[in-house]
Structures are given as structure tokens and as C-alpha cells.
Amino acid sequence: MRTATIVSAVLLLCCSVVATADDGSAFRLLNRLAYGPRPGDVARVQQFGTERYIEQQLQPVAEPVVLQQQLAALKTTTLSAAELFATYGPQLRKLAKADDAAKAEYRDSIREVVEQAEDARMLRALYSPNQLQEVMVDFWFNHFNVYDGKGLQGRLLVGPYEREAIRPYVFGKFRDLLGATAKHPAMLFYLDNWRSTAEGFKPAAGPNKDKPAGLNENYAREVMELHTLGVDGGYSQTDVTELARILTGWTYDPRAMARGGGDSGFVFVARRHDHGPKKFLGTTFDDSGQAEGEWALDLLAHSPATAQHIAYQLVQYFVADVPPPALVQRVAARFRSSDGDLRETLRALLLSPEFLDPNSKKFKTPYQYLLSALRASAVELSNLRPVLVALRSMGQPIYGCPTPDGWMNTQDAWLNPAALTQRVNFATALGAGRLPTLATVLAKLDLKANAEAVENDTRAAMNAVEREPQNSPTAGHFLAVSDLQITLRGLVLSDATQATIAQSPPPLQAALLLGSPEFMYR
Amino acid sequence: MDRRQLLKSLALGGTAGLLPLSRGWAIESGRSAAPRLIVVMLRGAIDGLNVVVPYRESNYYQLRGSIAIPKPGTDGGAFDLDGRFGLHPALSSLMPLWQSQQLAFVHAAGSPDPTRSHFDAQDYLESGTPGVKNTADGWMNRLLGALPTRGGALRAVSLGPVLPRIVSGTNTVASVPLGRSAARKTALDRPGVGAAFDRLYAENSALGAAYREGRDAHQQVLADLNSADISPEANVADNGAPPPRGFALDAAQLATLILRNPGLQLAFMQIGGWDTHVNQGGSQGQLANRLTALGNGLQTLTTQLGPELANTMIVVLSEFGRTAKQNGNGGTDHGHGNVIWLLGGGLHGGKVHGDWPGLDDSALHEQRDLAVTSDYRSVLAQVSERHLRLNDRQLATVFPQAPASTTGISTLLRS
Structure with missing residues (x-):
């Protein structure tokens, strides 16, 4: 024990010497553009050069075979929204009449769909080499947030939404991303546009047959306030109502999807559309069906207020809680001059001197904190549930932000007394090897057959996270702080942190590093 | 007979179930006269017109x-409050408080700022500076x-994993995790x-301070909630009913913390899920279900506070109200004026x-919403001043x- 302490103290010293020889830019880059370094990443980026690495990240490559296999095991994550409805939809229709046992079974199968989507998100964030792509999936999902807690359809649709409406467009045109989200059943459902109709419209069939429906302005407001112009972007209540009228008829038909019809789910139903003239943002809209909505989205996507709003959000996410105005202007200018090309917009941001400024730091969100700790530790988790449960208790469950503004990413939002103690507790469990790794639990890929076993593992693992000791027979091997030091080369530790780690028993050293004040920032 | 059975049998004997609480409070603090405020924020804009129903208004119907x-008096009807307004039937648990004059409402209350953005309106409600x-x-x-x-150790607490804007600032507010x-x-x-982490966070930074506050608060909360004479189970005169969950459990735990910490003066709780754009229902349905849970939680809180309710003011409020007219989907969209709830002593x-502005077309704010005649800050200022x-x-x-x-x-309050 004593020898080990000395050895790690020596390693610590030697590593901090190396760290000072490097300017730390590779480490900062990996903290900002990725979810933190995995073993070997810092050296790779140093060798490659930061600019070349950024260029490479802007052009995603095929995912490694191992990751592909892990993802393939999550069977429902390959199904489209329509396919999921075709599989689960009929039950959805009959559910009202089903008995309690059938309902419970059905809910379990839906839960499995969401859990597999969460697992896929986490696996990619942990192991994909296309880190910037994964970061942007998180950013844009959050920007166009939908929520898994709004009804069974909502639960079913969050995974397909990310795959179909977000992921394909993160390096594409903003207008395409906006259109894909506007038309996806997940968004149509979450912000209620699927039910918004011309005043007095009566459905000819279905559960609401002959009940007069009408306007619902939920989506029309949020698409301007949150997705495009920003709350001070210069629109009025009249614009909200007029846009809602323009977007009447933009809907999807869950029953048609469940029957296997329709590939994307979106339909424009002319009968539901308000055919009267509208005036939106000073422009007169004559009756032209779906084209009205397309035109309105064009106006929104190309408004200078939108460029400004998106630039502000990107710079706040990547650089500083209070974004440097000059950088926001440059990024907004590139957004406009590139016709909302998100790759070009990002390039302007990532190659800016402000991006790697060592003086700007961002407090990690719970999601970023957990991912960076797991990546640095390079543990191969057999079961991601404990991590997802920890995220929930830290207040940031995946797909679990109930409000359309998505999660904040500022220090004000996330630094609080309870948050720090939770992070420290997680770091202790991880550092002590107490999360369920492949080494400690046999792989249980077939979640359904082994649901109970996985449930028990999860409970045991969460108890371990929250409780007791390092030396029980079920404990895994504690992480070596020396490995972490190499992985995190470029992380500048204060003298006090270095001394505290060096003076502590080895089983606690990795936990202290991952729970240190310095590791809370990116 | 073990302790739990003992407590249960005490509970079956009526108010005796509250004995452990009052005793704990008495032992800890003697007579407490320190006034305290609990704010419950309903995020998402609750439909106040269906909470305190202006049933005399023909335009309402x-x-x-x-x-x-x-x-009132019809099937699924409101509870009559004063001959003009009725309470949503899902809030029956609060009627005893109304009858004992420990519940009041301020109708047509809200912000002078006209925004219908949830996020701006919540921000203004929490900062206390509308428009800024x-x-x-x-x-x-x-x-x-x-x-x-x-x-x-606990002067102010906020329930939940993050510290919302309303409690953020230079003074220390402890966050208490939700649930068990x-x-x-x-x-x-x-x-x-x-000890090792204490050394790591001994530094004098924002993180160091937050860490130490978190440690202190956690130890205090742990001691209070696990103390021998009070546990969450013991708090409930349950008569065999399941232990409280969700908001009611949090309310029960908050009551325990208050009774054991006479210095606890401010508490904040929040509940979401009020943004009822679709199928909000009437006497039954989506909003009714949420109101039932909210009412039960408030009833748990007031019951468990017992005599300490006299020193407590509970304010329940939301960022804005909803449209007077229902929308095309059996729901309501973002509106303006709302109702503020007040529970406690000294009311x-x-x-x-x-001032009730009425629901005539000409009285509606921007021809669609309940107008605001009382600024929410005036209500809170009076609570701050008199309570x-x-x-x-x-x-x-x-x-x-x-x-x-x-x-x-x-x-609103007796001065």
C-alpha cells in the first residue's frame, strides 16, 4: 500500500511536468469538441494537429465494427417511427380496452424502446470516433427538444426523432433541420401541431369524429421563440396566431402509420387547413396549402434574428456562458453567408481563437460530466442503467427535459451544492470500480429475457454507488490514477489537488481526480 | 408491538398520529414564533380559471x-367558495382549510409584463423584476x-436537484434531493x-463554497429525516394507505425539515405539467388529476405542520394564466391573468x-385572456411585510x- 502511494505520487509529478511542456490545447479541444479524451486521444490530437483534427471531425467516418455490433444488439433502434408504430401501434389502439396485465406488458415493451434509444445515445457518445457529430446531436436535439414523458406516443417517438430528424442534418443546412423537426411526428405530437386545425373543422372519422376542432398555437409560438428568431426576435401575438393558421393541416396519422402506411409519418391534410388569407411577419400569404408552411419556415430560417439566435446559442454552448459578442457576430455572419450551412458555421466557430482560449471555461452539465468521467476511465460498462439513473438524479435525464427550451448549459444552471456532492459520489463509485463492468457482470444483451437480472444488477450497482466499501467481494478493481493522468494530459491541477491525491490511499486517488474541482470544467 | 405498529395504532386513534411530530418540534425548539414562507411554483402556466371558477360569468360557459x-350543486360541479367563485372539485382536500379560513385566493393576479413565453415569464416571476x-x-x-x-444549518431550502433562479444568488440556499x-x-x-474530498474542496472558490454547503446541508437533512422520533413513514397517519409518493412525499419531508429546524425560514418547491394545450379535461381528466396530486401534497404539508402552520405562509403561483376561451383541442393556450393561492396563518x-375584471369580451386582455388587476409583487410584498x-x-x-x-x-393578511 505504501509503495503504491509513493509510485503514484511520483507518476503524478512526472505527468504534471509533461503537462506543462504541452500547451494543453489538445486536451481543451477534446473537452470542447468531444466528450473529453479517452486513453490515447490527447497524444493523437497532438500528433495530428488541432486544425486537422477539427477538419476530420467535421467529416464523420464510419463507426467502428465493435460499436456497430453493440448498436445492432439494440434491435428497436433500427426501426423508423412508422415501423415502430406498425409494431406497437395496434396495441396502442386496443390499450383502452386491455386488462391491467396486458397494459403493464405493453408499457414494458415501450419502456424497452426508450431504454434502447438511451443506450444507443450513450454508446455513441462514449465510443464513437465522430465525437463532434455526437456533441451536435445533443446540441440540436436539445435545441429542438421533445420529451419522452408526454404519453406513450411521445415515448415511442423520441428515438426515431433523433435518428430521422436530428442526426442526418447536424452538418447540413439549418432550413433542412428545421423542416425535418417541424414534420416529424415526435415534434408534431409534442407541441400539439398535429391536432391544430382550421376553426370549426370536424374530423370525418377516428376517435374525435364530428367533434369540432380548431387552432392550437403551441408549436407556432415555440418555433419562433426557441427554434428560430428568439424571444426578442421581433414577432407579435398576431404573428403567433397567423403562423398557427398557416401550419394547420401539418399533421401525421398514427393509425395509418400503425397500418404500415406512410414512410415518414408526416402528412398535409388540406381539409384541416385554414384556407383564409394570412399576414405573417408583414408578408401576405394567399391560400396555397402546405406551401404556405414551407414558405413561413423559409422566412424564419433566413431571418437575421435567427442567425443571431443560433450563433449566440452555439457560442454559449462551446465557449462561454456569456458569449463574446464579436464571436457571436462572426458566427452569425457565417451562418447568413453560407445560407445556414451548419458545417460552415461550426467551422467558423471552432477555428476561432476564442474557441481554445485557456481563460474561458465551461462548467460541465451532468451529461458532459458523466460522459467525460467514463471516457477518461475507459471502463467497459455492461449495463448503462446506473449511469442513466445517476443522470436522472442529477436532474438531466436523457430525453427527459419536459419543456421545449431544452436543458441549459451554464454554470448558473448546474453548479449547486447538491450537484457537487452527487458528482463526487459518482466519481467515488467509478474510481473504486463499482459500476457494473463487463469484467464483473456477464453481458446481458437480451434485455427482455433477462429483465429481472438487469433490474437486480442495476439496483445492486446503484446501492454500491451510494453506499459502502472498497474491499467487499463484489468490488471491481479500482482505477489506477496513473492511467488517468496520462489520459488527461493537459488537465492543469492545482498544487492542493495534486497534494491531496498523492496523500490519499490508492483506491481513492482516481475518484479524487475525477471528483476534483478541475475536472468539473471543460 | 414494534415502533411502526405503535405509530399506526396511534394514527388510528385520530390526531394522535401527529404526536411524534409535535413532540419532536417541541423538544427541538420550544415555542417557535419565527415566521416562514414556502413558495410552490407551478411551471407551465396553470389554468387558474378552472381552479377558482367564476361560475357566475355566463361568458365563462x-x-x-x-x-x-x-x-356548484350540479354533477361534477365546483365547491362554492363565496357565491361568486367555486373551487375545482379535484381540490376537495383543501376545503377544510377554506372553512377554517387558512386558505385564500387572489384572482386576476399576475405580471405587468405581457409576454406569453413560459421562459421569459418564469424568469420575471423568479427575478421579481418583470421586463428586466x-x-x-x-x-x-x-x-x-x-x-x-x-x-x-438550514435557513432556506429548495427541493430538487438544481437550484432554480428564484433562489439563486449570494445567500446560501440548500438543495434537498427529491423523494426517498x-x-x-x-x-x-x-x-x-x-475527509479526502473535504481536503480537495478546502479551497476558497465558488466550487469549494458550494461543496461545503452541500456537505453541511446533506448531513443536516440526513440527520433530520433519519432521526429516531421522525421518519417519513412515521409522518403519515396513513390508516393503511400507501406511503406518500411524488409531491406529497416531498411535502412530508419538507414538513419534517421545518419542524426540526426552527431557523428554516424559506422553502421552495416546484411542479411542472400544467401546460394543457390539449384535452385538459373539466371536472375530471388531465388537469383534475394533477390538481388532485397538488391538493393532496398541500394538505399533507399543512396537516404535518400542525400548529406551526400558524407561523407559515404558503404561496402557490404560476407564470401566467391561460386563454379564457378553450382552443381547438379541448385545451387552452398561453394567456395572462391567473390566480394566486395563499395558505397558512394570519390570513x-x-x-x-x-378586483375581479370579469370575463365579458370587452374586459378580456387583448380580447382573449383574463386581465391582470393585481401585480404578483404586491401580493408577495404584503406577505413579506406583514408575515x-x-x-x-x-x-x-x-x-x-x-x-x-x-x-x-x-x-390579504391581518396586520
């Missing part, structure tokens, strides 16, 4: 074909700074682990306060630029 709450976005702190934090220190995990030990409670209770005993100078720091006029709400 014309505007709300399928979601209106029927008149760069206010650094929340009004409850400023209020904490104005209140006298009464000792103890609040009472659970963690790795940091092991002496070796705790002119059993009364719906405020928490702030002076004018202190009031001005908590609610700068609050309006002087209090027409219709000048006697």
Missing part, C-alpha cells in the same frame, strides 16, 4: 364549451438576505472518503381577494419598483 367546471432580464439573483434569495438569522434518496447515505458519508382566509415583518427599505431590495397600489388586495 360560452368560452369553455367542453372544459368548463359546472356550477439582467437581474442577477432571484427574489427569494434577496428576501433571505433581508431576514434576520435565526441559527441552524434525500434520506439515503452516500459515499461521502464514509469518514475516509469524506384573511376564506375569501377570494382582488415576514420586512420594513420598507428591505422590501425595496426584494421587489424594486413594485407598484404602490394594492387596490382589492390591501387586506
Whole structure:
């Protein structure tokens, strides 16, 4: 024990010497553009050069075979929204009449769909080499947030939404991303546009047959306030109502999807559309069906207020809680001059001197904190549930932000007394090897057959996270702080942190590093 | 007979179930006269017109074909409050408080700012400065700074994993985890682990301060919730009913913390899920279900506070109201005026306060929403002044630029 302490103290010293020889830019880059370094990443980026690495990240490559296999095991994550409805939809229709046992079974199968989507998100964030792509999936999902807690359809649709409406467009045109989200059943459902109709419209069939429906302005407001112009972007209540009228008829038909019809789910139903003239943002809209909505989205996507709003959000996410105005202007200018090309917009941001400024730091969100700790530790988790449960208790469950503004990413939002103690507790469990790794639990890929076993593992693992000791027979091997030091080369530790780690028993050293004040920032 | 059975049998004997609580409070604190405030924020804009129903307004029933709450005395009807207004039937658990004059409402209350953005409106409600976005702190934090220190580790608590804007600022507010995990030990409670991390966070930074506050609060909460004479189970005179979950459990735990910490002066809780754009229902349905849970939680809180309710003011409020007219989907969209709920001691209770503007088409704000006749800051200022005993100078720091006029709400509290 004593020898080990000395050895790690020596390693610590030697590593901090190396760290000072490097300017730390590779480490900062990996903290900002990725979810933190995995073993070997810092050296790779140093060798490659930061600019070349950024260029490479802007052009995603095929995912490694191992990751592909892990993802393939999550069977429902390959199904489209329509396919999921075709599989689960009929039950959805009959559910009202089903008995309690059938309902419970059905809910379990839906839960499995969401859990597999969460697992896929986490696996990619942990192991994909296309880190910037994964970061942007998180950013844009959050920007166009939908929520898994709004009804069974909502639960079913969050995974397909990310795959179909977000992921394909993160390096594409903003207008395409906006259109894909506007038309996806997940968004149509979450912000209620699927039910918004011309005043007095009566459905000819279905559960609401002959009940007069009408306007619902939920989506029309949020698409301007949150997705495009920003709350001070210069629109009025009249614009909200007029846009809602323009977007009447933009809907999807869950029953048609469940029957296997329709590939994307979106339909424009002319009968539901308000055919009267509208005036939106000073422009007169004559009756032209779906084209009205397309035109309105064009106006929104190309408004200078939108460029400004998106630039502000990107710079706040990547650089500083209070974004440097000059950088926001440059990024907004590139957004406009590139016709909302998100790759070009990002390039302007990532190659800016402000991006790697060592003086700007961002407090990690719970999601970023957990991912960076797991990546640095390079543990191969057999079961991601404990991590997802920890995220929930830290207040940031995946797909679990109930409000359309998505999660904040500022220090004000996330630094609080309870948050720090939770992070420290997680770091202790991880550092002590107490999360369920492949080494400690046999792989249980077939979640359904082994649901109970996985449930028990999860409970045991969460108890371990929250409780007791390092030396029980079920404990895994504690992480070596020396490995972490190499992985995190470029992380500048204060003298006090270095001394505290060096003076502590080895089983606690990795936990202290991952729970240190310095590791809370990116 | 073990302890739980004993408690249960006490509970079956009626109010005796509350004995452990009152005893714990008495032993800990003697007689407490320190006033305290609990704010419950309903995020998402609750439909106040269906909470305190203006059942005499014919336009109410014309505007709300399928979601209106029927008149008192009819099937699924509201509970009559004062001959003008009725309470949503899902809030039956609160009627005893109304009858004992420990419940009052301020109708047509809200913000002078016209925004219908949830996020801006919540921000203004929490900063206490409508229309001003760069206010650094929340009004409850400023209020904490104005209140006298009464000792103890917990002066102010916020329930939930993050500290919302309303309590953020320079004064220390403890966050208490939700649910059963609040009472659970963690790795940091092991002496070796705790000592090492204490050294790591001994520094004098924002993180160091937050860490130490978190440790202190956690230890206090752990001790209180696991103390021998009070446990979450013991708190419930349950008569065999399942233990409280969700909001009611949090309310029960908050009551315990209050009873054991006489110095605890401010508490904040929040509940979401009120943004009922679709199928909000009437006497039954989506909103009714949520109101039932909210009412049960408030009833748990007031019951468990027992005699301490006399020193407590509970304010329930939301960022804005919803459209007077129901929308095309059996729901309501973002509106303006709303109702503020007040529960506790010292109230002119059993009364719906405020200047009621009516629901005639000509009276509606922008031809669609209940108008605002009482500024929410005037309500909170009166609570701060008469209940928490702030002076004018202190009031001005908590609610700068609050309006002087209090027409219709000048006697919410006995002065």
C-alpha cells in the first residue's frame, strides 16, 4: 500500500511536468469538441494537429465494427417511427380496452424502446470516433427538444426523432433541420401541431369524429421563440396566431402509420387547413396549402434574428456562458453567408481563437460530466442503467427535459451544492470500480429475457454507488490514477489537488481526480 | 408491538398520529414564533380559471364549451367558495382549510409584463423584476438576505436537484434531493472518503463554497429525516394507505425539515405539467388529476405542520394564466391573468381577494385572456411585510419598483 502511494505520487509529478511542456490545447479541444479524451486521444490530437483534427471531425467516418455490433444488439433502434408504430401501434389502439396485465406488458415493451434509444445515445457518445457529430446531436436535439414523458406516443417517438430528424442534418443546412423537426411526428405530437386545425373543422372519422376542432398555437409560438428568431426576435401575438393558421393541416396519422402506411409519418391534410388569407411577419400569404408552411419556415430560417439566435446559442454552448459578442457576430455572419450551412458555421466557430482560449471555461452539465468521467476511465460498462439513473438524479435525464427550451448549459444552471456532492459520489463509485463492468457482470444483451437480472444488477450497482466499501467481494478493481493522468494530459491541477491525491490511499486517488474541482470544467 | 405498529395504532386513534411530530418540534425548539414562507411554483402556466371558477360569468360557459367546471350543486360541479367563485372539485382536500379560513385566493393576479413565453415569464416571476432580464439573483434569495438569522444549518431550502433562479444568488440556499434518496447515505458519508474530498474542496472558490454547503446541508437533512422520533413513514397517519409518493412525499419531508429546524425560514418547491394545450379535461381528466396530486401534497404539508402552520405562509403561483376561451383541442393556450393561492396563518382566509375584471369580451386582455388587476409583487410584498415583518427599505431590495397600489388586495393578511 505504501509503495503504491509513493509510485503514484511520483507518476503524478512526472505527468504534471509533461503537462506543462504541452500547451494543453489538445486536451481543451477534446473537452470542447468531444466528450473529453479517452486513453490515447490527447497524444493523437497532438500528433495530428488541432486544425486537422477539427477538419476530420467535421467529416464523420464510419463507426467502428465493435460499436456497430453493440448498436445492432439494440434491435428497436433500427426501426423508423412508422415501423415502430406498425409494431406497437395496434396495441396502442386496443390499450383502452386491455386488462391491467396486458397494459403493464405493453408499457414494458415501450419502456424497452426508450431504454434502447438511451443506450444507443450513450454508446455513441462514449465510443464513437465522430465525437463532434455526437456533441451536435445533443446540441440540436436539445435545441429542438421533445420529451419522452408526454404519453406513450411521445415515448415511442423520441428515438426515431433523433435518428430521422436530428442526426442526418447536424452538418447540413439549418432550413433542412428545421423542416425535418417541424414534420416529424415526435415534434408534431409534442407541441400539439398535429391536432391544430382550421376553426370549426370536424374530423370525418377516428376517435374525435364530428367533434369540432380548431387552432392550437403551441408549436407556432415555440418555433419562433426557441427554434428560430428568439424571444426578442421581433414577432407579435398576431404573428403567433397567423403562423398557427398557416401550419394547420401539418399533421401525421398514427393509425395509418400503425397500418404500415406512410414512410415518414408526416402528412398535409388540406381539409384541416385554414384556407383564409394570412399576414405573417408583414408578408401576405394567399391560400396555397402546405406551401404556405414551407414558405413561413423559409422566412424564419433566413431571418437575421435567427442567425443571431443560433450563433449566440452555439457560442454559449462551446465557449462561454456569456458569449463574446464579436464571436457571436462572426458566427452569425457565417451562418447568413453560407445560407445556414451548419458545417460552415461550426467551422467558423471552432477555428476561432476564442474557441481554445485557456481563460474561458465551461462548467460541465451532468451529461458532459458523466460522459467525460467514463471516457477518461475507459471502463467497459455492461449495463448503462446506473449511469442513466445517476443522470436522472442529477436532474438531466436523457430525453427527459419536459419543456421545449431544452436543458441549459451554464454554470448558473448546474453548479449547486447538491450537484457537487452527487458528482463526487459518482466519481467515488467509478474510481473504486463499482459500476457494473463487463469484467464483473456477464453481458446481458437480451434485455427482455433477462429483465429481472438487469433490474437486480442495476439496483445492486446503484446501492454500491451510494453506499459502502472498497474491499467487499463484489468490488471491481479500482482505477489506477496513473492511467488517468496520462489520459488527461493537459488537465492543469492545482498544487492542493495534486497534494491531496498523492496523500490519499490508492483506491481513492482516481475518484479524487475525477471528483476534483478541475475536472468539473471543460 | 414494534415502533411502526405503535405509530399506526396511534394514527388510528385520530390526531394522535401527529404526536411524534409535535413532540419532536417541541423538544427541538420550544415555542417557535419565527415566521416562514414556502413558495410552490407551478411551471407551465396553470389554468387558474378552472381552479377558482367564476361560475357566475355566463361568458365563462360560452368560452369553455367542453372544459368548463359546472356550477356548484350540479354533477361534477365546483365547491362554492363565496357565491361568486367555486373551487375545482379535484381540490376537495383543501376545503377544510377554506372553512377554517387558512386558505385564500387572489384572482386576476399576475405580471405587468405581457409576454406569453413560459421562459421569459418564469424568469420575471423568479427575478421579481418583470421586463428586466439582467437581474442577477432571484427574489427569494434577496428576501433571505433581508431576514434576520435565526441559527441552524438550514435557513432556506429548495427541493430538487438544481437550484432554480428564484433562489439563486449570494445567500446560501440548500438543495434537498427529491423523494426517498434525500434520506439515503452516500459515499461521502464514509469518514475516509469524506475527509479526502473535504481536503480537495478546502479551497476558497465558488466550487469549494458550494461543496461545503452541500456537505453541511446533506448531513443536516440526513440527520433530520433519519432521526429516531421522525421518519417519513412515521409522518403519515396513513390508516393503511400507501406511503406518500411524488409531491406529497416531498411535502412530508419538507414538513419534517421545518419542524426540526426552527431557523428554516424559506422553502421552495416546484411542479411542472400544467401546460394543457390539449384535452385538459373539466371536472375530471388531465388537469383534475394533477390538481388532485397538488391538493393532496398541500394538505399533507399543512396537516404535518400542525400548529406551526400558524407561523407559515404558503404561496402557490404560476407564470401566467391561460386563454379564457378553450382552443381547438379541448385545451387552452398561453394567456395572462391567473390566480394566486395563499395558505397558512394570519390570513384573511376564506375569501377570494382582488378586483375581479370579469370575463365579458370587452374586459378580456387583448380580447382573449383574463386581465391582470393585481401585480404578483404586491401580493408577495404584503406577505413579506406583514408575515415576514420586512420594513420598507428591505422590501425595496426584494421587489424594486413594485407598484404602490394594492387596490382589492390591501387586506390579504391581518396586520
